[in-house]
Amino acid sequence: MPTSWTVRAITRATLPVLLALTVVEIGSGLVLGSFESELLRYPSLLALVPVIIGTAGNLGSILAARLSTAFHLGTLSFERGDELLAGNAAATIALSVTVFPVVGAGAWVFTRATAGTQLGFATVVTVALASGVVLAFVAIAVTLVATYAAYRLELDPDDVVIPVVTNVCDVLGVLVLFAVVQVLV
Template sequence: MVMTMVPLLAALSILQMVSGSVLEAFEQVLLTNPALLILVPVQIGTAGNLGSIMCSRLSTQLHLGTFELALDNPEVRSNSGAVLGLGITVFSLVGIAAWAIGRALGGTLSLVEVLTISLVSGTLLAVFVIVVSLVAVSTSYRLGYNPDDTTIPVVTNVCDITGVLILFAVISVVL
């Protein structure tokens, strides 16, 4: 396990530095809009949580022999639907909370703007989490690694940087 995880974690650490660089590039936008500043850690954390849930469920299915990477697999569809539904629910609530806190801190963005940014970026990220989780579990198993060990660090780190990129792409379109 150590031989597998050390190189993987080293590569993922470099990926995290890239994510920090992206955040730094948008520093001024975040500082002028407190609601958006609030969305960043929540977006990243929630994506990691959704990815962990999805990977755990898929790994369990793999160990039980019920995992098959196919769209007609009812287990994959139900887990994907649950993660997507959870993501939409959480990102809706996060958008409202970020708007309220941002308003209290002197922000000027409307509820519709913040909610749109949170919900659209969160939904896109939830779909990405589902796809990356499916690929990570499948790839890990095919390469002979235990998906319980490898998939959650991979998915959470990949979703961190992707979450930041998706969030700022949506911000650029909405604002």
């Protein structure tokens, strides 16, 4: 069993990252709390929050898992013309363009059935799509940086990249969603 797969090595690699990410998540909660009145005013936005940030984290996690596997297979080069990186990034963007409108439509239908005042269907779907596409680019950037940092620090990307990506997407997901809301609503 390689030493990098011991409980001690994994804990040593992940504990500092998880502690730092805990502070980051507290910041996300504070940002989310500052938009409470807007969320209560538009229930469809409230329904979008967990789904948007969760889906963005999932897209980043999928990309992180694929890059980590490529890293372990020795097929990841981190060079400008790396087709593996470009193909996975394009797939992440394509997934976001197809998934986030469905997320928006689902949030609209759910809140239409359960809440009174409502934003228009097209508005909710557009907010979800715009937020999702921006978050796809954010997830790609965060995943590439985290994977490269793990490589440079000689850490196993399986241990650190997915927690970093999901937590950063949580925080930035809240910020991106409300930036898009400020522009479109």
